[in-house]
Amino acid sequence: QSVLTQPPSVSAAPGQKVTISCSGSSSNIGNNYVSWYQQLPGTAPKLLIYDNNKRPSGIPDRFSGSKSGTSATLGITGLQTGDEADYYCGTWDSSLPVFGGGTKLTVL
């Protein structure tokens, strides 16, 4: 049971927009930056968003992140079939890194 709560699954059609939420508390999201990761089947996780809303080089601007209080949100616009993956939020809690439980994105 993770300290960060994500919906188990979300779905949307190609070209549409989807958001994935990550809910925590003052001991984690409330006082730390949030990152988001994409994990395609059989591969290591890939950093999509860091410091709440920054994109590493090479990550398209279809991916965005935001944080408010003790919750964070990942947004993906212009959905593509290649975006089908598991998505995880991550932050720190009591000097240890933590992940959310993960959200499976299905592009219908």
Next chain:
Amino acid sequence: EVQLVQSGAEVKKPGESLKISCKGYGYSFTNSWIGWVRQMPGKGLEWMGIIYPGDSDTRYSPSFQGQVTISADKSISTAYLQWSSLKASDTAMYYCARPYSGSDWGQGTLVTVSS
């Protein structure tokens, strides 16, 4: 370019011991936290613990305290994850990663524990 290169897949029997490794390249291994992430089959990512090779300061996630040992040898830029007595429930993919970087991950080491 930062690279984390992990040791190969392992197949072990319950009760056996195991130590897997992760060698860092392209950054100051001594001065950067590094840790281990477990992913059980079909499940999510879990941080097991992290270590600072410079002074061996080690922190374990509560679920893994006492279950595994994380260590590092800064002279060869290598971090380790060790079990003294494996269980079938230790079957998983294990990744090393740099927690403050986020973008640096090893390729994963698949550990299979089966009688």
